[in-house]
Every structure is written in structure tokens, then in C-alpha cells.
Amino acid sequence: MNLRVALALGTATLTVGAVAPAAAASPPGVVWEDSCTAGYECGHLDVPLSYQDSSPETVRLAIARLPATDQARKLGTIFSNPGGPGSPGRFAPALTPALHARFDIVGFDPRGVGASSKIHCFTDPAQLAVLQRALGTFPLSREAEQQQIGDTKTVTDLCEQNAGPLANHLSTGTIARDLDRLRAAFGEPKLRYYGKSYGTYLGETYANLFPDRVGRLALDAVDDPARWATGPGPMSYRLQGFSDAPRALQSFLDACAARCTFDYHEILDRLERGPITVTDPAGHQVAVTYQSAIARIHTYLTDAGAAPTLMAFLQALADPASPAPPSPGGPPDADSLLGGGATLCSDAANPRDPAVWWDYARRADRVGRGFGPYDVYKTLPCATWNVTDTGRYAGPWNRPTAPILLLANRQGDLETPYAGAQRTERLLGNARLLSLDTYGHGSRGKSACIDAWLDRYFVTGAVPPAGTLCVPDHRPFG
Template sequence: MTTSRVRIAALITLTTAALAIAPAASAAPKGIDWGPCPAGSRPGYDCAEIQVPLSYQDPNGPRVTIALGRLPATDQKNKRGTIFTNPGGPGNPGRFTKFQTPSLHRQFDIVGFDPRGVGASTPVHCFANDAETEPLKRVLGKFPITAEQETRHLADVREVAASCGRNAGPLLGHLSTANVARDLDRLREAAGEAKLRYYGLSYGTYLGEVYANLFPQRVGALALDAVDDPIAWSTGHRPAGAKVPFSTRLGGFRDADRALNAFLDVCAADVRCAFREPGTDLRAKYDALLDRLEAAPGAITYQDVIGRTHNALTDEANSRSLAEFLQGATKQASAKAIVTPFDSALGGGGTICADTTNPRDPAAWPRAAREADRASRGFGSYDTYLSLPCAFWPVSDPARYTGPWNRPTAPILLLANGKGDPETPYAGAKRTERILGNARLLTLDAWGHGAANRSACVDAALDGYLAYGRLPARDTVCAPDHAPFDAR
């Protein structure tokens, strides 16, 4: 879920463009007609569009458009095929992928796509005018900590969901990951690949898990980085899980706390850390900051510290900026004086509520937030309220997939950060290794969200796996290339 995963609070695409659903056409893929990308696109890419069914239960019915981008292999003469990618979200545009290694870029075309409802693909249309976006602006990336804030937050989220129900049209009921996985299978077929080679990050791992269980015989090599537990995502491991908001059920707040403690431990030992204070317990210093802001918010609020700390912990490379932010907040510096380049982009799609079991009583969210905060202060509320729109979501998707998750496949490679991942917790990756029919977990000895391109050891494992199907030895742990406070 961006830099890492897009905030789940933004469950709709921010667009007022008209929803264009094409009339029925032939159901069979006809190849991909690559051509120039639109002006201003990332250099070096080709672009294309392909039409897929709005509903796979009506394969000859109305169509939607999927927009693709291709980074061609540098050695076209000896090209070995195509690697498809998804950057997470759900709701992140994915045509122009950031994923590659020099070896994979040489041997493979790397193809990304904007999932249905997102970006240059057929978009979701939730707002008829700018005025209807005001409730979204008030809740986006925020969570309440007082009764008054809670009342306003619930009312605003209810109105956001109602706007989608009024304006989005039929696509809103066909955004489940199962449909995205079926779209991906159409792309694989159109590209002429007998089996799928794929790298997915964060939510992209859930897409890979759904694909593997819908099309187990078509799995070639799936590398899933920052792993979502598919049972926790979709339904919960026990019947009581249905009474817990999806975003609480995932448990990312616990790993956010683990990552924070790992950061503070490194900070205490590194003179380059601005938050360092010899002889001071840095967790107590951090908690004292929260105490002050909870009692008397100023230019910087309690929610600012929680949100910015959470987002910074998605990458160890943010350590210097996080330390400067926390020290500035402690000294009551103005918000404008604090540089926070790690704030996440916001966007999203109705995929979350189409995929996941959630309570229908909005009061379940404040209860769950308070309970989660007892395990991980602030991060529990931050995570829990991300899925509040699902209490009011106006549609469901009959194509939703809820298992089984253990169909036999070719080997699947899982990647995870052992010191804590605030978005997709390490414990969930370990569970997923046991849940899937044939999976192997590779651990990066770091905190953060995503392991690729942070360690030569990890990248070598990705090269061997995606090119040749070679798995690393069981229980392999890779070291990162840089310490947290190293210059990049």
C-alpha cells in the first residue's frame, strides 16, 4: 500500500474527466501496437493501449482501455522476453516503471500499465465539480484524535463515498484485483508470452498473489516485494477478522513501531543524526514530542508527526530528513522550515473496498483505532482510518477473489524488510511464504518498504530468479548497500 503504497484514504482517482467505456468488440487479444508516448512522458519508452472487458462475466460486452508503457531491452537481438510490473497502490499509475536492474533491462522488455480506473487507462469519475472534492481534501492523509475531529472526519468520508456512488458509473463495480489480474493475463497473451514474468511492489504483491491463484499454470516467475498477506487483505484469518477494518487487520502499525525503534537505535549511535542527544532515551524524547502536540498543537500537529514519520520510515534513505524533521518539531520550528521530501503522493482507486471484508458500522473504526494505538501509538490510528471509506462504499464487485491461496505454481520469490515495514509487515511476508503453494522468502536486513535496488545481494537474486528461475537459498538474509545515514 507508496513512494510505497498510496494512502488508502484516497480510494478514488482525482479526476473529473468523463468515463469512457467503449462498446463491445472482439474478446480475443490481438497483440500490442507499440508507438510513441504522449509528449512529456518519460524518455526511452514506447506506449500502447489495449481494450479489455469491463466485466469478465460478460467478455463480449462493453470494454475499458488499459494504457501500457514499454522500456525496451537494450539488447534487442538477444532479448529473452517481457517482464510486467506493478508499482503498488492500489491507484498508482504504472506505465513508466521505476523497476529495473542493468541485467534485466538488457535482457527483457519491461512493461508497466495503468490499472483500470487509474491514470491514462479508463478512469474512475467520482466528482462532478471541484466543490465535491472539498470533503476529500479535508480527510486525505489525515486521521482524527478528538471526538469533534472524529465526527467531522466520518461525515466527510461518507460524502466522498456518496460522490463516487453518484458519479462513477459502471466501472466502480468492476475494480477488484481479480479483474486487474484478468487484465494482466490479457496483456501477457497480447505480448506473446506463454507464462508471466512479473515484479510487483506492495499492493502489486497482492495482484501477483491473485494472479497466481487464478492462473496457476501461467506463472513463470513472480517476484513479490513488500508482501501483502492475501488472507489478511481479503477476509482475515478468522471469522472475527470481518469485524476489524481491513487496514487495521494488515498490522502495518506494528512494523511502523519496529521500524521507528530501529531508526532511533541507529540515530543514537550516529553523530550525523540531528535528533541524537547523548544520554537521552530517544524513544522517550519522541513520546514527549507527541505528548506536547497532543495537548497543544501548533504549526506542527500530532498527526503531522505521525504521518511524516510513518512515510519516512518507508526507506532508510530518509533517515537524515526524518531526524531533521523530528528535531525541528521538538524545538518548535515552523512547519515551513522542515524539509520532508518523503511525503507520499496521494491518489487511489475503488479497488480496496471491492477486495476487502470490512465492518459496515463506521463506529468500528474509532474502536479499532484506539485498540491499535495501544500497540503502536499514533500509527494505529493512522492505519485504521485509511480504510474508513469502506464503511460507506456504495458498490461491490461480484468478481472479487477470496481464495484459495495455495494453488500449486512455479516457484514464487518473496522479498521483505526484516527490521520493519510500516506498510506491509514482515510477519505478513513470513505468513505468506507458508500460505502460497510454492514460495521462498528473501529478507533484506533493513527497515523500509521494498527491497529492490537497495542491495546488490537482493538485485542479484532478482536477476537470477526473473531471468533463469533460480531461487536464493532458504532463509537468505541480504545486507543493504548503505547505512541509514550514509549520503546517497
């Protein structure tokens, strides 16, 4: 699960550039637009609001196509989703040079997100302040817990009042049916698809709704679909991302041993007593709280290539005279964020009593200090947000399909733990796990071995031998 939440919120901006030359036939039902980000072709497809009733209402999916560079030898289309829920996916990456040459790559903003039809929870910009307090953090005291529960309920109440009917048609089951409409619109008899993080859950759902239409599905940073959809406790606890945090952190600390002079747990002890003031690259004094430090460390640990930045951040906390790196990422689109939240809450069984999150967070904290409550409280809105979608899919997950390729990082993934990928290999009807010997979130683009297997899989359908382990192209600090 990759539902990223920042403490500062804003509005996403779509970059518009030159129109790419039309390089492929226009699929029926897709309306192409006059302007787009350079290199892509932009369009949209209207799909039913609901696949369960005969309502004439529709929602709009924003799509973009990255044309194959070798159109004469093009093999078809690969659809892509980067994760979330709540993350735009319209402008998909090239995946690998070989795949960019032989396939059109089509990305889309799922319903509720980005330039697709969205929900709107707020009627006044001032209401965004409560969202900043409610999401992206976790309480350290009972008093703070009550405040967060109250703020979160204010947000979910506003969504129930203002979001409209779309909020009850945002489950992954419904989005998977949208993906099947996209497949058909582009004339593909079978689905070729690359999904990362939440995109793996979308792929798993598609595979079990439409097993006969599975062509090649590569699922990178694998969510366990059974634990996502069902089970006791908050879904964010069931997925156990925090259980990989100590493994990923230790991999980082081992790689940093010859360079790092700080004591990681001593830094956390100091932060628990109160904020630490650091100096940002612009020379401004910034107060770092325990919660905001955990959020930044979590982000840096999702990419082993960010090890030097994480080292600099921890050094600044240990010695405030050291310069701190800039904060990672930018502000999310609040409407897309809450659209993704509606997907999360529609998909997953969660308790209806917000008070139970405290005990689950404490339990998780004993496994992954700081990371446990940071993870667990991501789903607190699901306790008070009454969203339901009759299109929800909750299993079974083992329908026979063509081979599905799973990718995962063996040394730890704080968003989608390695053990979840191992369970999913056994759970799906026909899956093979390919592992990368590093930590972080996602394997594509980090290893020539991984990318070569992706190329081979999409072109021929071949999967690696069981137990194959790839090495990364670069080690932390390497």
C-alpha cells in the same frame, strides 16, 4: 498495502517526451501511440469491462514498454506493478541493470488509475475540499470522529452517484485478468512479473487464478492475501502494518543515537496538546499537527535512506528554530486515488458500521502509537461505499505454481509487515522468502545481494536457500 493519501490534492501530469526507437515487435491488440516519455514506447490495450458477463463494454489500459537494451539476446518480457491500489504504474523502472539488458519491461496503469479508464466521483472542483478532510487523517476526539465519518460518507455518496459502472469492476481479481490479457498480448506463454506492495497482492491473485501460467513472480514488500481479503474487523487493521512501526522506529532511533538530541515521545506528547509551528525551506511558517506529523514520519520510515531527513524533521519539531525539511511527495490524482479505493473496498471484507473503526484504531494505537489509527482509518470509506465486483477473488491461496520469490525487510515495514511475508511464504503453494536486514518498504535496489538474486531468479528460476538474509548496501546515515 500502499494506498497513499495526501492532504493536498491535485491532478497528475503525464510527461511527454521523445519517442523511443521501436526495438521490439508490436504485440497484437496493443495500439501504439505517437508520443511518450523518453526511453519508453507508449500504447494502450482495450479489455472487457467485465469478465463475468457478455457485455460489449470495454475499458482502456494505458501501457508503456521499456525495451531491453540488448535486443539480440532478449529473453522476454517482465510486467511490473509498483503498488497502490491507486498508484500509476505505466512507466516501470528498469528493475536492475541486468534485467533491463535482457528483458523488455512493461508497466501499466491498472483500470481506474492514471491514464487508463477512470471513475469520476466529483462534478464540481469545490467538492474536492471534503475529500481533503475525509482522507489521509484520523480523529483524536469523538467529535472529530463524527465529522470524519460524515465527510467520508459525503465522498462515497458522490462516488456512488457519479462513478458509473466501472466502479463495480475494479477488484484485484478483475485487474489480474487484465494482466493475463496483457501477458497474452505480448506473446508470453508464462507470466514474468515484479510487484511491490499492493502489486504483491495482484501477483498472489494472479498466481491462484492462473497457476499454470506462472513463470517468474517476484513479490517485494509482501501483503498477506488471506488477511487482505477476509477476516473480522477493518482490513487495514487485519494487515497490522502498524505492528512493524515500533520496530522500524527503534531501528531508526538506534542508528540516530549518536546524532539525535530530541525525545521522540516527548514530541508526540507536545503535538497531542496542539500543533507545532516549524519553518519550511522557503522560510514559511507551517503548523504541524499530530496527524500530519505521524503521516510524514510514516513516509520517512518507509525508506532507511531517508533517516537524515526524518532526523531533521523531528529536530525541527523539538526545536522550532531548526529548519524543517520540505514535505515529502506531491498531490495525488483524486480520481486515481478513489479508483484505488474502489479496488480496496471491492477486494476486502470490512464492517459496514463506520463507528467500529474508533475501537480498532484505539487498539492499534496501543501497538504503534499514532501509526495505528493512521493505518486503520485508511479503509473507513469501505464502511459506506457499496461497491461489489463479481470478479473478486478471495482464495484459496495455495494452488501449486512454479517457485515464487518473496522479498521483505526484516527490521520492519510499516506498509507490509515482515510477519505477513513470513505467513505468506507458508500460505502460497510454492514460495521462498528472501530477507533484507534493514527497515523500510521494498527491498529491490537497496542491496547488491537482493538484486543479484532477482537477476538469477528471472533468468534461471533459481531461488535462494531457505532463511537467506541479505545485507543492505548502505545503513541509515551511512
